[in-house]
Each structure stands twice: as structure tokens, then as C-alpha cells.
Amino acid sequence: MKITITTKGLTKMYDGSHGIRNVDLDIKSGTCFGFLGQNGAGKTTTIKILIGLIRPQSGTAVVDGYDVLAEPDKVRKVIGYLPDTYGLYDYMTGYEIVDYTARLHGFGRQDRQEIVADLLKKLDLYEARDKKAGQYSKGMRQKLALARALVNDPDVLFLDEPTSGLDPQAARNIEDLINRLKKDGKTLFITSHILPEVEKVCDRLAIIKEGTVRVHGDMDEMKRRHFTPSLRLRVTGEPAAALNVIRALGKAEVSDGSIRIYGDRHGDLDAMAPAVSGALAKAGIGILEMARDEHSLEDVYFKVMGE
Amino acid sequence: MVNVIFEIARKEWLSYFTGRMSLMRNLIMLAVFSILPIMQIDAVMKATSYDAGIVGQALETYLLFSSMYAVVMGATIAVMAFPYEKEMRTIEYLFSLPLKDGEIFAGKALAAIAAGLGGLAFVMSVIAGYVLVLNGHLIQWTASFPTLSLLLTALVIAPMIVVLSVLVIVAVSGFISSVRATYMPTYLIAGGIIGLSFAKYGLGIDVLLIDAVIIGVLAAGIIVTFAVALKTFNRERIVSN
Numbered sequence: 001m002k003i004t005i006t007t008k009g010l011t012k013m014y015d016g017s018h019g020i021r022n023v024d025l026d027i028k029s030g031t032c033f034g035f036l037g038q039n040g041a042g043k044t045t046t047i048k049i050l051i052g053l054i055r056p057q058s059g060t061a062v063v064d065g066y067d068v069l070a071e072p073d074k075v076r077k078v079i080g081y082l083p084d085t086y087g088l089y090d091y092m093t094g095y096e097i098v099d100y101t102a103r104l105h106g107f108g109r110q111d112r113q114e115i116v117a118d119l120l121k122k123l124d125l126y127e128a129r130d131k132k133a134g135q136y137s138k139g140m141r142q143k144l145a146l147a148r149a150l151v152n153d154p155d156v157l158f159l160d161e162p163t164s165g166l167d168p169q170a171a172r173n174i175e176d177l178i179n180r181l182k183k184d185g186k187t188l189f190i191t192s193h194i195l196p197e198v199e200k201v202c203d204r205l206a207i208i209k210e211g212t213v214r215v216h217g218d219m220d221e222m223k224r225r226h227f228t229p230s231l232r233l234r235v236t237g238e239p240a241a242a243l244n245v246i247r248a249l250g251k252a253e254v255s256d257g258s259i260r261i262y263g264d265r266h267g268d269l270d271a272m273a274p275a276v277s278g279a280l281a282k283a284g285i286g287i288l289e290m291a292r293d294e295h296s297l298e299d300v301y302f303k304v305m306g307e
Numbered sequence: 308m309v310n311v312i313f314e315i316a317r318k319e320w321l322s323y324f325t326g327r328m329s330l331m332r333n334l335i336m337l338a339v340f341s342i343l344p345i346m347q348i349d350a351v352m353k354a355t356s357y358d359a360g361i362v363g364q365a366l367e368t369y370l371l372f373s374s375m376y377a378v379v380m381g382a383t384i385a386v387m388a389f390p391y392e393k394e395m396r397t398i399e400y401l402f403s404l405p406l407k408d409g410e411i412f413a414g415k416a417l418a419a420i421a422a423g424l425g426g427l428a429f430v431m432s433v434i435a436g437y438v439l440v441l442n443g444h445l446i447q448w449t450a451s452f453p454t455l456s457l458l459l460t461a462l463v464i465a466p467m468i469v470v471l472s473v474l475v476i477v478a479v480s481g482f483i484s485s486v487r488a489t490y491m492p493t494y495l496i497a498g499g500i501i502g503l504s505f506a507k508y509g510l511g512i513d514v515l516l517i518d519a520v521i522i523g524v525l526a527a528g529i530i531v532t533f534a535v536a537l538k539t540f541n542r543e544r545i546v547s548n
Binding site: 048051052053054055073074076077079081083085086087088089090091096100101103104105106145148152 | 321322325396397398400401402404405406543547
């Protein structure tokens with residue numbers, strides 16, 4: 001699959017301490033990439049470099065085949081950007097804002113009318129098109145900013161905190177939009193603090209801490225890398241008795257009143273479950289609950305952050 | 308390119324003229340910069356029995372004073388170029404669009420220059436209308452009118468002051484983050500040139516020579532400011548300032 005965004009050794013330091021250091025990323029075309037980290041970790045700095053807003057001190061970055069440092073104008077033509085601050089002109093109506101962006105992209109009148117109406121309809125803003133952006137709710141403002149970012153039908157979209165501060169319904173609407181964009185084959189680069197949302201929409205991710213990318217890869221692979229797959233088991237009677245039986249089958253321990261049975265791969269656990277239930281039945285121990293231990297992105301995030 | 312420059316300028320005008328305080332601010336400024344000159348010229352005309360030569364000199368002086376209205380108007384729009392956009396947090400998105408530095412700079416400057424020149428034409432029309440239309444029948448047309456110096460002042464020097472002050476603001480606004488501080492250089496320049504023009508009849512030097520020097524300085528200032536501003540235009544600095 002084609003690589004749409006590549007960075008190598010990207011470094012941009014402010015005052016010698018803040019910024020990013022040696023950021024290497026490879027983002028394939030058509031994927032939704034989540035870029036996670038605390039405030040000030042370097043997420044926005046990375047986006048700003050990738051859209052040609054600031055220059056790195058060293059390193060290279062290529063977006064959709066264009067060198068960000070040598071051809072920033074070309075990069076800006078193929079990207080859409082949703083800033084974390086929305087950046088809307090409050091005195092303009094929703095229609096005027098999207099139309100203005102289309103004008104700056106060089107679209108003629110007829111194309112503009114079609115594009116603007118189409119985007120506003122897609123984002124459920126058409127009815128409110130003549131209202132000033134300053135009168136829009138937070139969710140509407142976010143959608144308007146997204147509509148503006150889509151004016152040039154970009155191949156690559158940079159979304160900086162797209163659901164930050166939104167109520168659950170508005171956040172869900174943005175999530176749905178992101179999923180639609182994914183289906184349309186867009187490459188999405190998303191920064192967010194809201195991990196469950198990233199987990200729902202992103203296929204790949206990187207976690208940045210103090211300017212350095214700590215992990216980078218496929219979402220499921222990352223979970224496997226940081227957590228050994230395990231089964232959680234609650235039994236009748238003392239867990240210690242069951243533990244003795246289960247240890248003969250594999251590595252296990254008692255934790256929080258439950259038994260955890262570890263495997264090397266998920267496949268092992270699938271094979272192990274019937275063996276465990278059989279062995280326990282033979283020993284006269286009843287099973288109250290047996291489930292695979294699912295680890296969330298949040299678990300991975302905090303593990304990486306704690307390292 | 309021209310379209311994009313015009314679109315940026317159009318947005319700046321919209322931004323300025325849809326502001327709630329815009330109309331009020333303009334009316335107050337217009338009153339200050341037209342009523343005061345009219346009162347002064349009126350007093351001069353009465354004191355000198357409506358002598359055309361003196362009326363011409365008074366017009367020259369006070370038309371230039373009234374050009375401060377245009378400078379303030381142009382400056383207010385010019386300040387929106389970067390410091391205001393930064394304050395409103397709209398600058399990053401603008402810079403993420405496929406626009407050339409020159410297009411952004413020219414669009415921002417065009418809005419302020421056109422509005423400033425429009426304001427200048429308006430305030431000068433008010434003053435000249437009062438003097439020449441309402442009181443024209445009283446003026447003793449004994450001296451040549453208008454003088455070359457008056458024409459240069461009204462048609463060349465005043466517009467050039469507006470253009471230079473706007474360009475200076477747009478240029479320095481890339482370096483200064485404070486909206487208020489951005490105004491200062493332009494007021495110093497405009498104030499200095501207007502002060503010199505006020506004093507030119509008392510210096511004992513040929514007024515046309517002074518006019519020529521002022522025009523030369525303004526022209527050089529405009530060219531240098533435009534070139535330096537374009538050369539030093541830096542999105543990163545503007546965003547980070």
C-alpha cells in the first residue's frame with residue numbers, strides 16, 4: 001500500500017526543551033492514524049510541520065508525495081486541516097466561510113455553489129447556512145470547520161483534536177463523519193485526548209511523550225505488544241485450589257479474586273479455554289465466569305506513559 | 308492570483324465594516340477630521356476676506372490633517388492582517404491554505420489601502436465641498452487656484468501617506484504580536500510627515516521643493532517597506548509570535 005505521510009528524524013525544539021525529537025512516522029494511504037500524547041507532547045507541532053506552517057530544525061517530511069520543506073504550497077493543495085481552535089470568522093455566515101475557502105482554493109462560481117451546498121448538506125449545516133458562525137453551537141462550529149477542511153476534496157486530512165470539548169452527541173456525529181471519510185479512502189491524521197474515540201476510528205497510532213514517539217504501529221499489534229493475552233476466570237470455592245489445577249495447563253495467577261491465565265497468542269487462549277473448563281470440571285470446581293481479558297487503547301496509553 | 312488577492316481583501320473589508328463599532332467609530336473620526344479643519348479654514352477665510360491664495364494654503368494644510376482619518380481607517384483594517392487574525396485564532400487556518408506569501412500580503416494590504424484611500428477621498432470631498440461649493444461664491448479669486456502644491460498635497464502626498472502607513476502596519480504586524488503596539492510606527496510616520504507639511508510655509512524654502520522631497524521620501528518608503536515586508540514575510544514567526 002502507498003505511504004502517504006512519511007517523516008524521518010523530524011526535530012523541532014523550542015527553548016531547547018519543548019518540541020519534538022527525531023519523529024519517524026509512516027502512514028499508509030487510506031488509513032486513519034491516531035497521534036496521541038499529553039498536552040505539550042508535540043502533537044500539534046508535528047501537524048504544523050506536516051502542513052508547512054513551521055519548519056523543522058532537522059529531518060524530512062513527505063505528504064502525498066510532496067516534500068513539506070521544498071514544496072509546501074503543493075502540500076497545502078492536497079491537504080485539509082481542522083485546527084484545534086476551529087479558526088472561524090465569527091462575523092461570517094456558515095455559507096460565507098465555506099464559500100470563502102472555496103474562493104481561496106480558486107474554484108469558479110458554479111463549482112463553488114455546488115461544493116459549498118453539498119458540504120453543508122453532508123454535514124447537516126445547510127439549514128443554518130445563513131446564520132453567523134458566532135451563533136453556532138460548539139458541535140456546529142466543529143462541523144463547519146470540518147466542512148471547510150473538505151472544500152478541496154483533500155486526499156489527506158489533519159484533524160487536531162476533532163472531538164475535544166464536544167457533547168457526546170456532537171462527538172458521535174464527528175466520529176460518524178470520520179468513518180465516512182475513511183470509507184471514501186481519505187488518509188486521516190488525528191490527534192486526540194479522547195482515547196476511546198481514537199480506538200473506535202483509528203487503525204494505526206503513535207504515542208508521543210515529551211517530544212519523542214514512544215510507540216508506533218497497528219492498534220491490535222500494539223495491544224498484543226504491551227499486554228500478554230489472558231483469560232479471566234471466576235470459580236466456585238477458593239481460587240487457590242483452581243489455580244493448582246490450571247497451572248498444569250499454562251501460566252496463571254490469582255489477581256483481584258479472579259484467576260488470570262496467560263497465553264502467548266490469542267490462538268493459544270482459544271485452544272486453552274475448553275481444556276481449562278474440562279480440567280476444572282474434573283476437579284469438581286465450577287466456573288462462574290470465563291472471559292478473555294480485553295485491553296483497551298487506554299490501557300496501552302497509560303502503560304506507555306508510565307514507562 | 309489577482310482573484311485570490313481580491314478575495315482576501317474582500318474578506319478584510321467585510322470584517323471591518325460588519326463590526327458593531329465600525330460605523331460609530333467612523334462617524335466620530337469623520338466628525339473630528341472634517342469639522343475641525345472646516346472650522347479652522349472657515350476662521351482663516353473670514354480673517355483674510357476669502358482670499359483665494361490663503362484659502363488654498365489653508366486647504367492644503369487641513370486636507371493633510373484630515374488625511375489622518377484615512378490613516379486611522381487604513382491602520383484599523385491593516386491591523387486585522389495578522390495581529391487580529393492571531394487574536395481571533397484564524398491565522399493558522401489561513402496559512403494552511405495553498406496561498407503564496409505575496410498573495411496573502413497583497414490581499415491584506417489592498418483592503419487597508421483601498422479603504423484608506425476611499426476614506427481619504429470622502430473626507431477631502433466633505434472639506435473641499437464646504438469650502439468651494441458652499442462658500443465658493445464668497446472667495447476672491449485673485450490668486451491662482453488650486454496651486455500645484457495644493458494638488459500635490461491632495462492627490463499625491465496624502466494618498467502616499469495612507470499607502471505607506473498601511474504597508475508599515477502590515478509589515479510590522481508580522482513581527483509585533485500586540486495589536487496596540489502595531490499602530491505606533493504608522494502614527495509616528497504619518498504624524499511626522501503631516502507635521503512637516505504643516506510647517507513647510509514657515510521654513511522659508513520653496514514649498515514645491517519640500518513637496519518633492521516629501522514625495523521622494525514617501526515613494527522610497529513605500530518601495531522599501533513593500534520589498535522588505537515581502538522578503539521578511541514568515542508564516543512561522545507570525546504564528547509563533
